Amino acid sequence: MLKIEGLTVHYGVIPAIKDLNIEVPQGKVVCLIGTNGSGKTTTLKGVSGIVKAKAGRILFEGKDLTKVDPHQIVHMGISQVPEGRGVFPDLTVLENLQLGAFIRKDKKAIKSDLEEIFSLFPRLEERKNQLSGTLSGGEQQMLAMGRALMARPKLLLLDEPSMGLAPIIVQEIFKIVRRINEEGTTVMLVEQNAKMALSVAHYGYVLETGEIVAQGTVNELKNDDMIRKIYLGIH
Ligand code: ATP
DSSP: OOEEEEEEEEETEEEEEEEEEEEOOOOEEEEEEOOSSSSSSHHHHHHHHOOOSSEEEEEEETTTGGOOHHHHHHHHEEEEEEEOOOTTTTTTHHHHHHHHTTTTTOHHHHHHHHHHHHHHHHHHHHHOOOOOOOOOHHHHHHHHHHHHHHEEEEEEEOOTTTTTHHHHHHHHHHHHHHHHHTOHHHHHHHHHSSSHHHOSSSSEEEEETTTTEEEEHHHHTTTTTTHHTTTSSSO
């Protein structure tokens, strides 16, 4: 579904990612793990068109995204849940969700999708008239995911969903990620929390200073000595 070929992104003269090759097959969850500043967010921003490629191609269903505007990329079926969630604090939960459907005109389907989102995230339904800025971190993460799903994406880009959340909430969020995938959405997930990422993904890539240093199926990665030691803390 998504094929990143030789992607290089610079901020000014400084390279953030170098010659990355990543594949995300339809129906799968693919994770990108790595420490702070390794280039994970930059990779996602490349896919959603927020940063421009210096070199390489990003093929989505065969079309090169490096020449497509970000809003057009959303229309093609890619939605991003940004790091830090980016909900509109002065709008209610319901208003934030409705904004997620801004590219659509099928009112009936939007309404039934809203019901589906509420069944996926019952807490959002309970709080649909609450101002989003007053939600807990976990609830804001759910809202950001719900909003992205309201665009009916084929590919969901998730940037550090676990960030700043208590372990029990992180588990809840990851259960929902699995469910979203089981219901047919392909997911590209960026995480510092390697343990959680590998619990939900099918395939993973490890980034260090902008380069891929390891990749494999989740079982291969979980059994790799370097990954066990550095990313999973198992000695
Ligand atoms: P984190 O988990 O901390 O977000 P990351 O793996 O997502 O880390 P990126 O945010 O992609 O890493 O950053 C990769 C590199 O690019 C870092 O060295 C970072 O300082 C740099 N960088 C990121 N955004 C910018 C920017 N807008 N301008 C200049 N440099 C940037």
